[in-house]
Amino acid sequence: MKEDAxxxxxxxxxxxxxxxxxxxxxxxxxxxxxxxxxxxxEDIFSAYFGALKGDICQRSPEFEGSAVTSVYFGGGxxxxxxxxxIVQVIKWLKNFFSxxxxxxxxxxxxxxxxxxxxxxxxxxxxxxxxxxxxxSSNDRILRVVGRSHTFEDFVSTVELLRxxxxxxxxxxxxxxxxxxxxxxxxxTVGHLTDMRIPHLSAYGLKVENGTRLYDMVRGGEVALPDxxxxxxxxxxxxxxxxxxxxxxxxxxxxxxxGYECRHNLSYWHREEYLGFGASAHSFVDEKRLYxxxxxxxxxxxxxxxxxAGWEEVSKSDAEYEYIMLMLRLREGxxxxxxxxxxxxxxxxxxxxxxxxxxxxxxxSPEFIRVTDRGFYVLNSILTEFLN
Amino acid sequence: MSDSRIRNFCIIAxxxxxxxxxxxxxxxxxxxxxxxxxxEQLLDSMNIERERGITIKLTPVSMRYRARDGQEYLFNLIDxxxxxxxxxxxxxxxxxxxxxxxxxxxxxxxxxxxxxxxYLALDNNLEIIxxxxxxxxxxxxxxxxxxxxxxxxxxxxxxxxxxxxxxxxGIEEVLESIVRKVPPPKGNSERPLKALIFxxxxxNYKGAICFVRVFDGSVREGSRxxxxxxxxSYEVTEVGVFTPKMAPVSELSAGSxxxxxxxxxxxxxxxxxxxxxxxDNPCDEALPGYKxxxxxxxxxxxxxxxxxYSELKDALEKLNLNDAALQFEPDMSAALGFGxxxxxxxxxxxxIIQERLEREFDFDIITTAPSVSYQVYRTDGDxxxxxxxTHMPPQSExxxxxxxVVRAHIFTPPEFIGPIMELCxxxxxxxxxxxxxxxxxxxxxxxxxxxxIIYDFFDGLKSRTRGYASLDYELSGYEESxxxxxxxxxxxxxxxxxxxxxxxxxxxxxxRSIAEKLKVAIPRQLFEVPIQAAMGGKIIxxxxxxALRKDVLAKCYGGDITRKKKLLEKQKEGKKRMRQxxxxxxxxxxxxxxxxxx
Numbered sequence: 001m002k003e004d005a006x007x008x009x010x011x012x013x014x015x016x017x018x019x020x021x022x023x024x025x026x027x028x029x030x031x032x033x034x035x036x037x038x039x040x041x042e043d044i045f046s047a048y049f050g051a052l053k054g055d056i057c058q059r060s061p062e063f064e065g066s067a068v069t070s071v072y073f074g075g076g077x078x079x080x081x082x083x084x085x086i087v088q089v090i091k092w093l094k095n096f097f098s099x100x101x102x103x104x105x106x107x108x109x110x111x112x113x114x115x116x117x118x119x120x121x122x123x124x125x126x127x128x129x130x131x132x133x134x135x136s137s138n139d140r141i142l143r144v145v146g147r148s149h150t151f152e153d154f155v156s157t158v159e160l161l162r163x164x165x166x167x168x169x170x171x172x173x174x175x176x177x178x179x180x181x182x183x184x185x186x187x188t189v190g191h192l193t194d195m196r197i198p199h200l201s202a203y204g205l206k207v208e209n210g211t212r213l214y215d216m217v218r219g220g221e222v223a224l225p226d227x228x229x230x231x232x233x234x235x236x237x238x239x240x241x242x243x244x245x246x247x248x249x250x251x252x253x254x255x256x257x258g259y260e261c262r263h264n265l266s267y268w269h270r271e272e273y274l275g276f277g278a279s280a281h282s283f284v285d286e287k288r289l290y291x292x293x294x295x296x297x298x299x300x301x302x303x304x305x306x307x308a309g310w311e312e313v314s315k316s317d318a319e320y321e322y323i324m325l326m327l328r329l330r331e332g333x334x335x336x337x338x339x340x341x342x343x344x345x346x347x348x349x350x351x352x353x354x355x356x357x358x359x360x361x362x363x364s365p366e367f368i369r370v371t372d373r374g375f376y377v378l379n380s381i382l383t384e385f386l387n
Numbered sequence: 388m389s390d391s392r393i394r395n396f397c398i399i400a401x402x403x404x405x406x407x408x409x410x411x412x413x414x415x416x417x418x419x420x421x422x423x424x425x426x427e428q429l430l431d432s433m434n435i436e437r438e439r440g441i442t443i444k445l446t447p448v449s450m451r452y453r454a455r456d457g458q459e460y461l462f463n464l465i466d467x468x469x470x471x472x473x474x475x476x477x478x479x480x481x482x483x484x485x486x487x488x489x490x491x492x493x494x495x496x497x498x499x500x501x502x503x504x505x506y507l508a509l510d511n512n513l514e515i516i517x518x519x520x521x522x523x524x525x526x527x528x529x530x531x532x533x534x535x536x537x538x539x540x541x542x543x544x545x546x547x548x549x550x551x552x553x554x555x556x557g558i559e560e561v562l563e564s565i566v567r568k569v570p571p572p573k574g575n576s577e578r579p580l581k582a583l584i585f586x587x588x589x590x591n592y593k594g595a596i597c598f599v600r601v602f603d604g605s606v607r608e609g610s611r612x613x614x615x616x617x618x619x620s621y622e623v624t625e626v627g628v629f630t631p632k633m634a635p636v637s638e639l640s641a642g643s644x645x646x647x648x649x650x651x652x653x654x655x656x657x658x659x660x661x662x663x664x665x666x667d668n669p670c671d672e673a674l675p676g677y678k679x680x681x682x683x684x685x686x687x688x689x690x691x692x693x694x695x696y697s698e699l700k701d702a703l704e705k706l707n708l709n710d711a712a713l714q715f716e717p718d719m720s721a722a723l724g725f726g727x728x729x730x731x732x733x734x735x736x737x738x739i740i741q742e743r744l745e746r747e748f749d750f751d752i753i754t755t756a757p758s759v760s761y762q763v764y765r766t767d768g769d770x771x772x773x774x775x776x777t778h779m780p781p782q783s784e785x786x787x788x789x790x791x792v793v794r795a796h797i798f799t800p801p802e803f804i805g806p807i808m809e810l811c812x813x814x815x816x817x818x819x820x821x822x823x824x825x826x827x828x829x830x831x832x833x834x835x836x837x838x839x840i841i842y843d844f845f846d847g848l849k850s851r852t853r854g855y856a857s858l859d860y861e862l863s864g865y866e867e868s869x870x871x872x873x874x875x876x877x878x879x880x881x882x883x884x885x886x887x888x889x890x891x892x893x894x895x896x897x898x899r900s901i902a903e904k905l906k907v908a909i910p911r912q913l914f915e916v917p918i919q920a921a922m923g924g925k926i927i928x929x930x931x932x933x934a935l936r937k938d939v940l941a942k943c944y945g946g947d948i949t950r951k952k953k954l955l956e957k958q959k960e961g962k963k964r965m966r967q968x969x970x971x972x973x974x975x976x977x978x979x980x981x982x983x984x985x
Contacts, residue, residue, distance in 0.1 A: 231936035281946040379938040
């Protein structure tokens with residue numbers, strides 16, 4: 001098993017940070033999207049990035065000198081605005097922070113938004129990981145959920161990246177899409193393993209109130225696979241990727257050894273991160289902060305303070321968060337570390353739950369983690385730990 | 388007004404024959420209420436009564452009527468319930484009257500409840516005035532109905548008023564008949580006070596209010612009165628009549644139907660059927676009163692939120708203030724925690740109480756399957772009365788079980804005899820006899836276990852006869868029967884709140900049906916949940932709720948851990964509302980789902 005990253009980090013003296021940058025722009029919004037994104041708003045690119053600069057300049061000095069281990073451009077579609085904006089953001093960040101030598105800089109990309117010119121610019125400013133939203137290799141499904149690309153676009157995007165020698169490529173796929181069958185998932189996964197994509201995220205679709213898809217489902221326009229079908233899909237993804245040497249390191253994330261997403265892991269490890277941009281979240285000094293969700297409001301407020309609200313995480317909440325986050329990981333909870341962090345013996349404190357759910361836990365003297373069967377019902381397990 | 392111009396009467400009828408509408412018209416005609424105050428079913432003051440078109444409470448009202456003879460008469464009308472569950476309430480109002488209007492639907496004719504009510508009225512020596520209603524309907528056949536009244540009931544109907552309460556036709560006829568036929572009260576205002584409490588009501592300001600019929604003597608504000616049953620004395624604070632709103636008057640004399648307030652703390656001190664007399668100058672003996680009503684149907688009522696036990700208790704006590712027939716005592720279930728075992732007059736009464744708890748008190752409740760009261764004879768000779776399946780002794784200790792049996796009278800058009808017989812047979816009914824009332828109406832008499840009547844019988848009867856059949860029944864005793872306790876096991880553990888007592892032959896079908904319903908109502912959990920129905924130690928049905936396979940949160944969007952935590956907390960809240968049966972989490976709806984009939 002890979003060594004616990006957070007344990008290594010502890011020995012280092014310098015404050016470590018991850019940085020998240022939100023780019024809320026898309027050429028077209030997907031029907032299931034409830035995130036902070038806007039459709040076709042090229043008119044406010046410069047206003048937004050100006051605000052983003054203000055946000056970074058206003059909140060960074062406090063953490064000046066911290067060593068950044070990862071930067072993540074999420075969206076939206078960060079590859080939609082001209083690459084020059086992204087290049088600048090990295091420049092601004094470097095004014096305040098020192099970037100670790102082996103820093104991971106990821107950018108989410110949608111197929112058909114990357115051009116050779118953009119790729120060159122991204123690579124030049126240090127971006128070294130591309131996460132491509134594929135969702136499905138079935139073009140019909142892509143159309144139904146309002147994706148503005150085809151599977152072929154994905155293939156060309158990967159080829160483009162590889163022609164520039166990019167290895168660290170991730171593909172996002174979704175399970176439980178309208179009309180999706182297990183055989184669709186098999187095909188999608190088959191393509192990805194054939195293409196030797198070293199990192200995969202497989203997220204279950206959640207139909208949120210207020211989205212276009214929500215109305216489509218309610219209106220009977222589309223039908224969703226049931227929970228059993230979704231579980232079959234998930235299990236297939238897990239088994240098939242494992243067979244291909246791509247391991248589940250987190251509930252929804254799968255990677256060949258060495259390709260785990262550091263930024264992603266930092267969330268689950270309860271490491272500190274700063275989020276810039278509309279709706280971005282930060283976690284510093286046991287406080288969870290969130291920025292204004294509305295893009296226009298963010299633009300208005302970012303120069304003075306982009307933070308719309310925050311919450312102090314209490315000691316008991318921290319413990320619960322830790323359990324909630326660490327059980328998502330293959331590594332599970334390190335019992336020694338748990339005791340060091342919270343001053344209690346996990347196995348003693350939660351004996352009743354562990355006994356009751358013994359079928360769902362793998363226990364060793366060093367760690368406790370959930371079984372394969374436990375991953376996809378993790379919520380039910382986690383609620384047991386809430387009192 | 389002299390006693391000779393007082394008329395005390397009630398209206399009796401089968402349900403839906405237009406009793407409350409006739410009452411409305413009488414009120415209008417006598418000017419007791421102005422048209423602008425008029426609402427339909429004026430005397431049915433509870434929303435539930437108006438919505439269901441039924442009368443539950445007795446509502447008295449006083450009116451003045453100037454008759455054709457030029458004299459003004461005082462009418463005291465007491466509206467009565469028409470449903471079989473509330474026969475007891477009917478008998479209470481009858482005891483306060485000298486006459487009864489018997490309303491019969493001109494197309495439906497004499498129905499089961501018509502007859503039952505007539506017998507009650509005859510028992511009370513009332514003058515019965517038949518009234519044929521709904522003559523405006525195209526299907527009306529007043530001549531046939533007149534014959535039915537004469538032949539089946541045996542009272543002359545040649546000059547009975549033909550009316551349409553809905554259209555206001557013939558109402559004056561009815562009023563004149565009352566003047567002519569209902570005898571005036573025979574009381575004597577000079578004698579010591581003797582008044583019958585026929586109902587009572589709780590008022591936050593006035594305390595328990597007695598609804599009374601004064602037979603002898605008089606009473607006024609400041610009088611000192613005494614209750615025969617409790618021996619307690621009170622000073623009268625207010626007397627009055629119903630217009631139908633309560634209107635104070637200076638004095639009540641013999642013959643009045645009225646109310647008395649005397650700062651009485653609880654309705655328990657105003658026992659329905661008790662006699663009120665003068666504390667200083669009491670009468671020699673009490674009026675006959677009524678026999679104590681016995682609940683026929685029982686069920687457990689629990690708060691859906693286990694912590695709300697004391698609120699539920701308050702709510703039941705409040706309902707009890709105006710509904711003395713409701714009985715309840717604290718009960719404890721392993722599955723549902725603290726709650727109450729409640730006794731009701733019948734199924735409708737039970738439904739009404741449940742609905743009132745939910746609507747008037749905004750209470751989420753869980754109820755268990757309705758049960759009757761069984762007589763269980765143990766091998767040691769002891770007899771236990773069991774109305775809660777949980778308290779059933781082990782089979783090895785039971786010598787025999789007897790169940791309450793009723794005589795059911797079903798009135799129907801002849802074309803439905805076949806389906807009704809089939810239904811009765813299916814419900815373990817024993818055919819007694821059948822006779823044609825005329826060529827269009829048949830009366831079928833069956834002996835039937837009460838437990839079968841309260842389980843789906845009425846609905847079955849209505850659906851098989853397109854609503855044409857009517858039912859009445861009275862308890863006829865207890866009979867031995869091959870009864871067993873059916874337990875439901877969730878993951879191997881008996882859930883006491885789901886146990887029922889059934890006839891052995893029905894156990895398999897009921898067990899299967901309950902297991903199937905629970906399978907749908909219990910959400911998937913981390914473990915597979917076997918649902919078993921067991922009789923004695925034997926499993927007779929099994930279903931399985933498959934183990935949960937998907938319960939995850941999607942993408943952690945932009946590091947929003949707080950949202951994840953909140954979603955889990957919400958899920959946890961949902962779980963907390965469920966009942967824990969061993970390792971199985973059971974939502975309240977699951978308990979209710981088994982009560983829904985197929």
